[in-house]
Amino acid sequence: MPWLVLGLWVVLLAVVAPFAAKLSDVQHDRAVDYLPASADSTQVAKIQEQLPGGETTELVLVYHRDGGLTAADEKAAADQVAAIADRHRLVAEPRGVPSKDGTTLMYPVASTEPGTDEKKRDALVDDVREVARSEGGLTVEVGGSGALATDASKVYESLGGPLLYTTVAVVAVLLILIYRSPVLWLVPLVVAGIADYMSMGAAYGLNQAFGTTVSGQSSGVMTILVFGAGTDYALLLVSRYREELRRVERPYDAMKVALRGCGPAVLASSGTVAAGLLCLLAADLNSSRGMGPLGTLGVLCALVAMLTLLPALLVLLGRRVFWPLVPAFGSAPKQRRSLFSAMGSSAGRRPLAVLAGGAVLLGALALGAFNLPGSLKQEDSFVDKPEAVAAMESLAKAFPEQSTQPISVIAPTGRAEAALATIRENDGVATAESGRSGDGWTEITVTAKSAPQSAAETATIKSLREELKGSYVGGPSAEQLDLRDTNDRDRLVVVPIVLLSVFLILVALLRSLVAPLLLVVAVVAVWGAALGIGGLVFGPVLGIEGTDPGLGLLSFVFLVALGVDYGIFLMHRMREECLGGAEPGAAALTALRTTGGVIASAGLVLAATFAVLLNMGLVQLVELGFVIAVGVLLDTFLVRTYLVTSASVALGRKVWWPGRLSRAPEPPPGETRVRERAVVG
Structure with a gap:
């Protein structure tokens, strides 16, 4: 069976290889690939493509x-x-x-x-x-x-190699430290690399079949998710496999037991992440809407590889893959008081105090979000200043009295003269000249009196849009305005959809209303705290001049989906213990003790992979990587270990309400009769 799985993967890679190599051909980073689908600036960009020339x-x-x-x-x-x-x-x-x-x-x-x-x-x-x-x-x-x-495209082109190499290096170092084996770390890393290659071929197919937008940002995040989520699933599987090898003699049989034990949790967690990311399809922003399917592909390719190829390779390599810490059949692991046992004990003694203290801490950190810098301007979007930005700064100093960045107006040809007259009468316009005409449209180039992306220029753009009915107003400054406005709209639409879909999946998985609500509230709190830490670091420490308009939405989707991912690992084990007869409080502490180490390792790997974005050359990637990495660490070492565990202990059986686990078990019939006789006597 393992050899058959390996053969199928060889065939699959042979089929995927030609398509994976073509992904870069369909990757675009034009303004229209990031702009809102329905915005004025997008229509301007599309019509300009149809004009003569x-x-x-x-x-x-x-x-x-x-x-x-x-x-x-x-x-x-x-x-x-x-x-x-x-x-x-x-x-x-x-x-x-x-x-x-x-x-x-x-x-x-x-x-x-x-x-x-x-x-x-x-x-x-x-x-x-x-x-x-x-x-x-x-x-x-x-x-x-x-x-x-x-200059922006050159930065995106440079992301591919460094992003992949840095991610691989970071994951390799962490796996060596976690496994303490010269061989074992290489197996999940190779499988993750194969999954990444498969996701590239699948992304190309998605683009060809449905026209899904592929940008440098979305393809980079897809790679991060393949290695981050894939390594998480590998950690969970390998941990359970090592545990079963001590109880089961044959590696093949041990792997079957391990897959039955952790497979449902991995499937549920990956399904939740995929569902959360797919909610981005409701976004109007092209870059966000394209990132949803690509991120989902990354997670699903990692899932398939880690549940098929990784088990096959581990079984074929046998116990020796764990050398020098080989789990011998019939042996018992060394009993050591782990950090998570100590953390669970402290949470179990005073659950309400721990819960209140954690809530106050997260709330205080979230206040830092008020210190986030304003909207990110084009000239501030690069970590290292390119020549184009230096030219913009030189123009701003030399021509402070007028804009040096044109506003493009596309008007119906029959009304072009009237539109030109209206534009010239606008108080915020310095000059306006009629340009190309074709296909029923005429392009008018407008120069504002105010500096690019200033409040005054923004007011001019808005007034032109109000005055020129039937025309479109675009250009670089209008694009930035549309990006900001559309991100505000997308947050109002996508955030409730994400919360509702994740909550419903958790309800179906955990057979409870309280436990899913607890997990959802926890990850939302993590998101707020991570943004708050960003507000304390971006400007004062990193010197970042603005906040990417899409940071709030994208970081929310990723942190909610990935945070709930870890919550499923913990709650699934807790539910197993309760089904086995343990009281909820004891089940929560047992679940933390048994899964805490794996969740911590997985959280470190995922945070480290997103932290790779800090070395990239675009501010929006730096901000996204920072917030997600910090949020994952908060979720792993504070919320998941202390707050969720404390809340579960404090709620007792109510955490599983209204499921059958929320009700106290009926005593055996014999025991009931004994109690009745005792009362009568």
Whole structure:
């Protein structure tokens, strides 16, 4: 049987391999891949693709000299721009715009040459930067939305290799420390790598079949989930397998018993995580909606691999895989007072005091969320400042009186002149020029009087949208506004769906209303506390200037799904003990003692894998990785061990209400008659 499973996996990998290699071909990180499906800015981006020449790549060349530009500087700038115009097809002849202080010259450049091809766009930006060189004290920076997109895509491209290698290294180190074996750690790590490869092929298939958005962010998180969740399932299975090897002689039989024992909990926990992630399909934001299916694929591929391939390999390798701590048949594990026994004892002695203290601590930590920085601006979204951001900062200093980032208006061609007149009458508009027309639409390029992404520019965008009925207002600043507004909407829609779906799954699994409610309240408290710690760290410690609008929703979905995952491990064992006749209080302490070590190991691995995102080059990934890693650690070492256990002890049988475990067992008939005679006597 193990050889058959191994053979099936070889065939499966042979089938998946060609598709896995193609995932990078369908991965896109354009604005439209992250924007809300129904937003104005998304419609603008889509219509621009249909206009003559296709999508426009907009760049800004910024020439600067501290002491003021010389005539030679202006000639050098004009020559460079002319060379760029000769080499590339530009929308219009570039015109230089000098700053009032004479230190800076701005040349807006736009080209339809790349269209929607991201590789051609990156090649255009690189070539423009090659031509526009700094020399003799004259500094040249290439910015604009096109350059910003290129710099962002290069960061996403760099995520794949480092993200995978760092994740593998972190998991390998932790598994070596946990297993204390020179061989055993390698088996789940190899299986997780195979599961990751399978998830890549499945993600490509999902994209081809349903058009699911694949971005650098979603594919990176999918890898994190495969290794994090997969290693968690491996830890649970290997722990139970080691336990059974002491009682069962043949490894094959021991593995069957182990799978029967922990399989239901692993299936239930992975199902809960998958259900929670799939709730992201209700989001309007393309990036969030695409992350749900990809994250689910990662979890399910990890589940299948860890419940089929891992058992087969462990059985084929036999007991020697545990060397030097080989579990001999008939032996007993060393009895040591574990940390979780001590923690359980303290929670059992004063459950209400522990519960109240933990609740106060989590509430105090959650207050730190009020210290989270404001919305993340484009120029603050990189850990290391790229050239495009440096150009934006130079423009902001040189042209403080006006925006240097265009607002794009798409109006019906029949009403384009009226729209242009309305735009020019707007108090917040500096200039407006009619551009390309085609397919019934006309593009109007607008320059606001205020700085990009300022409160005044935001007000201008909103007023234009109110005044221009039937038209669409987009551009980089409008995109950021739509991202923020849509994330606010998605939180109101997705959060209740996640809570309801997870709660219903827990009710079906635990046959109770109180226990699921306890777990859900616990993970929500963890989420609030983790965000609060983020508020205390992001600005003061890490120097982060803004909060990603999607942080609240994504961190909530992941922490609720993954936190309940660990709760299932604990509660499932607690229910087993109660079904065996143990009182709920004793069952809670036994469950903590027997599963605490595995849950702690799993929590450390999962937190470490998400912490890998802290080394990535985008602030939104750093923030997401930090909040989830901190939340998992809080859940593992505080909420799961102390608070859930304390609440279970305090509630007693009520924790299983209204199921049959909530009622005291009926005494045997013989014992009842003895008691009756004693009362009569």
